[in-house]
Amino acid sequence: MTTQLKNAIKVKQRSKKKDGARGKRGIDLQMVLRERIAKQEIAPGGKLREQELSTEFGVPRALVREVFCALEQRGLIERIPNRGAVVVRLDLSQVFEIYDLREVLEGLCARLATQNSSPESWQDMVDMFEGPMEEYVKRGDYESFLAGYGVFRRRLIEAAANPVLAGMLDSIYEKTQAIIRRIIILPGRAEHGLSEHRAVLAAMRRGDPEEAERLRRTNMRSGKDYLKRYQNFVLFGVSSQLRLLAMIRADVFG
Amino acid sequence: MTTQLKNAIKVKQRSKKKDGARGKRGIDLQMVLRERIAKQEIAPGGKLREQELSTEFGVPRALVREVFCALEQRGLIERIPNRGAVVVRLDLSQVFEIYDLREVLEGLCARLATQNSSPESWQDMVDMFEGPMEEYVKRGDYESFLAGYGVFRRRLIEAAANPVLAGMLDSIYEKTQAIIRRIIILPGRAEHGLSEHRAVLAAMRRGDPEEAERLRRTNMRSGKDYLKRYQNFVLFGVSSQLRLLAMIRADVFG
C-alpha cells in the first residue's frame, strides 16, 4: 500500500506542467473562430465546414467538432442536423435582450471591483480617461478608444474576481462586439460614453461600490438607448451610411 | 434555375419536422447527467467514464464526448487531459460568487417579467403563496415547497422572455440546487423565504417592476446571508447535523 501513496505523490508533481498544454490546439482553434466571428470575417449566416477547417488548421475533424460544440454552447454558432454549422444572426430583439443583461452584469462587476480593491488602484485608469482617451475621441480614433475601453473592462473583470461572472460577460460581450463598432461611430456616442466612464471611475476612485454599480448601469442603458434610436442604421450597415449622414445633419443642425 | 427555387421551397417545407428530432438522444443524455449531478447522485469529484455511459445509454462514444463538452462549458464537469471527466466540486467562495450573480440576474428577471405581463396574470401565484405554500412550510414539507418555488421561478423566466438570461439562470441554478436543499432546512429560512416571495409577488401584482427587482435582490441576498451564517453546517453536510441542532437551540432559545 505504500506504492499507492508514492504514486499519488508522483501524480501531484507531474500534474502541473501538463495542465495548460492540453487542449491547446483545440483552444487555439476556438479562439481563432471566435475572433473571426466577432470581427465578422465570417458573415452571420455563413457556413463553417468541418473538413475545411480541419485541413486549414491541420487538426483532426473530431477536434473541430468539439470546438463547434463549445461555440454552440456559447451561442455563437448554430448547428442544424445534417447541414452543418452556421454563424448565428443576431436580430434586433436579441441585441436589446443582451443589453438588459449587460446592464446588470457590468453593474455587478463594477460594484465587486470597487469592493475588492483599494480606491487608489484606479488612479491610472482615471488618468487614462482624462488624457489619452479624450484625445482619441477628439481625433475620431475609435480603434484606440475601443482598445482603451477594453483595458478598462478587463481591469474591472479581473478586480471583480468572480470567474463565473467573467465567463458570462465574455460570452455576451463577444456577441455584441460587432454592434459596438457601429454604435461608437454614431454622433456624440463616444463623447457621451467617455463622460459616463469617467463618472464610474470617479465613484470607484472614492470607493463607493453602490454608486459605481448605479453609474455603470446607466452607462449601459444609455448605450441601449443610442442603439434604439439609430437602430435602422446600425443594423443594416453600410448600405445606409448616406442616410445616416443625413440624419446626423438633421440631428445636429435641426 | 427554376429548379433551384423549387428545391429551396421544398427545403423550407421539410425543415420543420426534423428540427426537434435531431440531437434528441444527445440532449436526453445531457439532461440525465445534469439531473444526476444536480441531485448529487454522482458525488462531486466523481468520475464519468465515456465507455461506461456509452454502453449504458446505447449511444456512440462520440456523442458522450459531445455531451461532456457541453457540460464542461456549463461548468458542471471538468475534463483533465488524459484522465477523463469529473464532477466539479464547489468550494465555499464559488457558492458566494454564484449568489452575487443570482442576485442581479433574478432581479432583472423579476423586473422584465413584471414589465412584460399584466399584473392580473400573477394572481394565481399570489394565491399559491398565500395558501398551499404556507401549508408546506408549516408542515415542514420542503420538497413540495421547493416544487412550488420551482413553478414560480419558471413562470418568472418565461415571462421575462429573454432566452440568454434564461440560459444563464439555468446554468447557475443547477449548480446551487444541492446547496439550496441544505439551506431551506435551516431554522426559519423557509418562513423567511416565504414572506420575501410574497413581497416580490405583491410588487408584481401591482405592476411595479423596479420594486419587484429590488425585492427579489434582497431576497437573494438574504439567502446568501443565511448561507454565510450557517456555512459550516451547510457545507459539511450530515456529519454536522447534531451540532446544527445544538446551534438551532442556542439560536432560538438563547
Place this chain on the structure above:
DNA sequence: GAAGACAATGTTGTCAACAATAAAACGTTT
C-alpha cells in the same frame, strides 16, 4: 524494508473509412 525502474491495465485522444442525410442537378412526364 524502502526507493526506484518497469511492465500491465484501463481510459482517453486520434484517425480513417463508412453510412445517413440533405441539397442540388437531372431527366421525364403532363
Place this chain on the structure above:
DNA sequence: AAACGTTTTATTGTTGACAACATTGTCTTC
C-alpha cells in the same frame, strides 16, 4: 414550360480500431 420523381454530390454523423497517456501493480536493487 412547369411539376414531379430520381440520381448525384457534398457534407455531416457514426463506427471501430489504434495510439498516447496516466495510473496501478510488480519487481529489482540498495
